Amino acid sequence: MLLSEYAKQILYGEKFSDKIQDLPEKIDFDESCVLALPKTPGRDHKLQISPENIKFPKGHFHELEKKAIALHSFANHELLAIEMMACALLIYPHHTPELKKFKQGVISSLVDEQKHLKLYVERLNELGYEFGDFKLNDFFWKYMPKLKTPASYLSVMALTFEAANLDFAFFYQNVFLELGDKKTADILATVLKDEISHVGFGVHFLNKWKEDKSLWNYYNELLPYPLTPARAKGKNFIEHVRKKAKMDEDFIQKIKHFDDNFAITKRKEWKK
Numbered sequence: 001m002l003l004s005e006y007a008k009q010i011l012y013g014e015k016f017s018d019k020i021q022d023l024p025e026k027i028d029f030d031e032s033c034v035l036a037l038p039k040t041p042g043r044d045h046k047l048q049i050s051p052e053n054i055k056f057p058k059g060h061f062h063e064l065e066k067k068a069i070a071l072h073s074f075a076n077h078e079l080l081a082i083e084m085m086a087c088a089l090l091i092y093p094h095h096t097p098e099l100k101k102f103k104q105g106v107i108s109s110l111v112d113e114q115k116h117l118k119l120y121v122e123r124l125n126e127l128g129y130e131f132g133d134f135k136l137n138d139f140f141w142k143y144m145p146k147l148k149t150p151a152s153y154l155s156v157m158a159l160t161f162e163a164a165n166l167d168f169a170f171f172y173q174n175v176f177l178e179l180g181d182k183k184t185a186d187i188l189a190t191v192l193k194d195e196i197s198h199v200g201f202g203v204h205f206l207n208k209w210k211e212d213k214s215l216w217n218y219y220n221e222l223l224p225y226p227l228t229p230a231r232a233k234g235k236n237f238i239e240h241v242r243k244k245a246k247m248d249e250d251f252i253q254k255i256k257h258f259d260d261n262f263a264i265t266k267r268k269e270w271k272k
């Protein structure tokens with residue numbers, strides 16, 4: 001199957017089954033077709049993106065609905081990651097062996113995100129809910145038009161959103177463990193393990209492309225407005241998982257201490 005065919009089905013396909021379609025046995029890197037970005041990915045009515053935002057619960061995850069909203073929100077993020085990865089396969093060129101390797105890395109992350117999406121949705125179903133029962137947003141997708149190069153894509157996807165997910169996955173794994181919900185905790189453990197390799201993939205390529213700059217400076221140059229490094233972390237900053245993702249010590253400490261007074265994340269309550 002052609003790479004573009006595979007990626008288009010995921011990006012433009014409207015059904016859930018399009019989003020989780022299996023990787024074909026063989027992928028041919030066709031002439032890289034640089035596409036105009038669609039305004040939104042293909043979505044049938046059940047997966048429609050809503051401008052309304054459903055509030056992520058602040059706690060009480062023992063309540064069935066709160067747990068379901070949390071799982072639904074995680075699944076939403078996986079779906080957006082899948083579509084953005086499919087988009088990355090379509091909008092960047094791959095005329096060099098290095099860019100082909102970059103795309104192979106994107107494909108391997110995409111396959112993991114599909115696994116995560118399926119795990120979350122299966123768990124939702126076990127709890128009596130369906131994907132699409134709550135509002136879905138396009139938070140990550142909104143940045144796609146700003147990601148003009150593979151490097152800017154990695155700065156946002158791997159070093160910001162997926163890096164923040166290291167903290168979130170670690171945090172919520174423990175939340176659900178404490179509640180005795182080992183099934184959900186195990187899903188978050190799987191996500192965390194995979195996420196480390198996705199962040200590591202970004203670190204690997206940005207280190208290659210940064211030339212004589214520090215990763216920190218290069219990352220900040222790449223990050224499109226209005227994102228700041230505040231988006232690259234969760235409430236609890238977990239250093240050791242970042243080390244596993246091969247972030248250098250200088251980078252880890254600068255992210256850790258970065259403070260824009262939560263102008264972007266609007267998570268001022270974290271400071272309390």
Ligand SMILES: [Fe+2]
Pocket residue numbers: 078081112113116191
């Ligand atoms: Fe994921």
Ligand SMILES: [Fe+2]
Pocket residue numbers: 081109113162194195198
């Ligand atoms: Fe990921």
